[in-house]
Amino acid sequence: MSALISIRNLTRRFDVSKPWLNRVIERLNKAYLTAVSDVSFDIEENSVYALVGESGSGKSTIGKIVVGLTPPSEGSVKINGTDLATETDAAKIEAVRDEIQMIFQDPYASLNPRWRVRDIIAEPVAAKGGETSGLAERLLEQVGLSAADASKYPHEFSGGQRQRICIARALASEPKIIVCDEPTSALxxxxxxxxxxxxxxxxxEFGLTYLFISHDLTVVRHMADRIGVLYLGRLVEEAPREALFTDPKHPYTQMLFDAAPRMDAFGREVDPPKGEIPDAINPPSGCAFHPRCPIAIDRCSKERPEMRLLGQTRVACHRAE
Amino acid sequence: MTDTPTLSVRDLTVEIPTRHGILRPVDHVSYDIRAGEILGVVGESGAGKSMTGNAVIGLLDPPARITGGEVLLKGEPIHDIPRARLRRLRGKHMGMIFQDPLTSLNPLLTIGDQLTETITEHLNVGQDEARKRAIAALDEVGIPAASARIGSYPHEFSGGMRQRVVIALALCAEPELVIADEPTTALDVSVQAQIVALLKRLCRERGVAVMLVTHDMGVIAEAADRVAVMYAGRLAELGPVREVITNAHHPYTAGLMASTPLASVGQKRLKQIPGAMPRLGALPDGCAFHPRCEYAQDKCRRDPGPSLQACDGRAACWFPLGTTQKEDTVA
Structure with missing residues (x-):
């Protein structure tokens, strides 16, 4: 198997400075929020790669960069060897864009309420001037709705049905890759x-590759082949599913697992994790997790841990073993 | 137990008149919550969970109104008392925690102002004492440096801290009953664990009765003592949390438990309940769950679902699972 998507040293900064006049008067420097910082991973063809993390960990930003909705600040995303941000050959860009689609979290906000379902679903093909007759009807049946639904409007459907319509739309251009940003959180x-x-x-059926973005560990455990755990924009651990769930190496991953509610934990007395995600504009020095880490040592606050390979797991922690 | 439950809901029915007929988002719901007990209420959206909570605390938006049954707070009826009296009860005897902490705090007042206002309104204390109590309340919900942060505005807090402020606000007048409507849904997992632990601790230490409305089975399993499962406005099942989760009697509960990814670790496909919950305007005849129920029989299609009391107080089902009928159907 070859890597279909290859992400190298991906960084994305957002300018969150105040307007220039305020900066002059209040003597403020420019402020940047680093949403994604030096993230590298590969996604194999026909696999499900999941990114998990809490809010502000940068998982959605990575998804947006992969589909090309946001350019990266540094680093590269290569899809089939083509980097959308630097490629100049229009035909190549076009070809890669056809292969990638996205499903969003909120099925109420991602469908145009004034369009009929048929037009919504056919749009990715129609936009390129492709043949769309019967396409929407066929796709609707594939996602478990009926062909007669094509002439309805989105408001006539429930949340789950709308998400099926979103999936049908994503499938219309016969993509290879679908980026799913919290596809079931609203359901x-x-x-x-x-x-x-x-x-x-x-x-x-279609040999799809998913980049699956979620905060829900149970969903990720069910869907993913390989999982990357993000904390404050950095990849802290990456492993195949079984390795990650049976033997998490990074203390943050362990904390997430302990904190996640369980069905068999009746009246469990958990010692809840301490603290919250720090401010991404002024992240802690060294390892960003050290203020909350139960096993942090001096070195953790001074030196940022590099990614190391431990068995099948890549982990960024000084203390992991 | 002989003592009166803190909250006792009897055959509560809420109706909304519409152009297309009367909708019944809460239909003959009965349950008790004792002091120091957490009752979890679960169900899908539209099942009537929040509506039940709002009806209990008297916050139904017209035209929705209580048309039947009674709500007793420590044995005293509160479903038909004048609004002004209910207003005094709210806050003093009943606290409410909503899903979104940002919209339940006033952005223009400091959290100290909001807490002291509630305390002076309901307890007979002066400003200084109220301020002291406000700081103590913030301390208790785990807000660091409470005396320094009491002058902060809601936007200066993170989501988890804001939810702590809301909890402090709900508890500062020392109510006997707290209704928590999806208190952790908007929060991250690690913060959710903190808030759930906090609710459990406060419930135990103060003997508050808590009605915890949520759609997250995991949260219920960890926090609740008993759980009520709602479907299409009715109670489908009510029982001790361990019993209901491991040995569901109602087919809907069983399906709901099986369809959480937690329950099928290592399996290729998740169990799923076919179809979706019917809209209130178009409830099927017979038991509301029968079109989705794999065990449905003629009786279920014909006769309305039985009430909880009619069948051992556990599952509102003609053929509850774990009894002989089930074995017949399965075999």
């Missing part, structure tokens, strides 16, 4: 399981 449990099963089925 109820019983509907979530329907949508997750549909996504698994479609993956097998």
């Amino acid at each position: 109820d449990v019983s509907v979530q399981s329907q949508v997750l099963n549909l996504m698994s089925d479609l993956r097998e």
Whole structure:
């Protein structure tokens, strides 16, 4: 298997400075928020790569960079060897863009309420001047809705059905890669399981590759082949699913696992994790996790840990073993 | 137990008149919550969880109104008392924690002002004493340097800290009952664990009765003593949390538990309940769950679902699982 998506040293900074006049009067420097910092990983063809992390960890930003909605500040994202941000050959850019689609979190906000479902689904193909007759009907049946739904409007559907429409739209241009940003977070449990099963089925049928972004460890455990854990814009641990869940190396990953509610933990008395995610504009020195880390030593506050390979796991921690 | 439960809901029914007929988002719901107990209320969106909470505390938005049943707070009816009296009860005897901490705090007042206002309103104390109590309340919910932060505005806090402020606000007048409506849904996992632990501790230490409304089974399993499962406005199942989760009697509960990814670790596909919850305007005849129920029989299609009391107080089902009928159907 070859890496379909290869991400190297990806960094994305956002300028969060005040307007220049305020900076002059209040003698402030420019301020930057580093949403993604030096992230590298590969996604194999026909696999599910999941990014997990809490809010502000940069997982959605990575998703946006991969589909090309935001340019990276540094580093590269190569899809099939093509870097969308630097490639100059228009035909090549076009070819890569056809292969990648996105599903968003909120199915209420990502469908145009004034368009019929048929037009919504056919849009990725219509935009390129492709043949769209019967396309929407076929895709609707593939995602478990009926062909007759094509002439309805989005408001006539429930949340789960709308997410199916989003999936149908993503499939319209026959992509290879689908970036799913929290695809089931807005859905109820019983509907979530329907949508997750549909996504698994479609993956097998079309040989899709998913970049699956989620904060929900249980969903990730079910869907992913390989998982990257993000903390404050940095990849702190990356491993195949079983390795990560049976033997998490990074203390942050361990903390996430301990904190996640469990079905079999009746009346469990947890010692809840201390503190919260620090401010991304002024992140802590050294390892960003050290103020909350139960096993931090002096070195952790001074020196940023590099990614190391431990068995199948890549981990950025001085103390992991 | 012989003592009166803190909250007792009897056959509570809420109706909303619409152009297309009367909708019944809460339909003959009955349960008790004792002091120091956490009752989890779960269900999908539209099942009537929040509506039940709002009905209990008297915050139904018209035209929704209570049309039947009663709500007793320590044995005293509170469902039909004048609004002004209810207003005094709210805060003093009942506290409410909402999902989104940012919208439940006033952005123009410091958290200290909001806490002291609540305290002086409901407890007979002066400004200085109220301020002292406000600081103590913030301290108790784990806000560091409470005396320094009491002059801060809500936007100066993070989401988790804001939710702590809301909890402090709900508890500062020392109510006997707290209704927490999805208190951790907007929060990250690590902060969620902190808030759940905090709720459990406060409930135990102060003997507050808590109604915890959420859709997260994991949170229920960890926090609740008993759990009520709602479906289409009715109670589908009510019982001790361990019992309900490991040995569900209602097919809906069983399906709900099985469809969480937690329950099927290592399996290729998740169990799923076919279809979706019916809209309130278009409830099917018979038991509301029958079109999605794999065990449905003729009786379920014909007769409305039984009430909880009619069948051992556990599951509102004609053929509860774990009894002989189930074995027949499965075999």
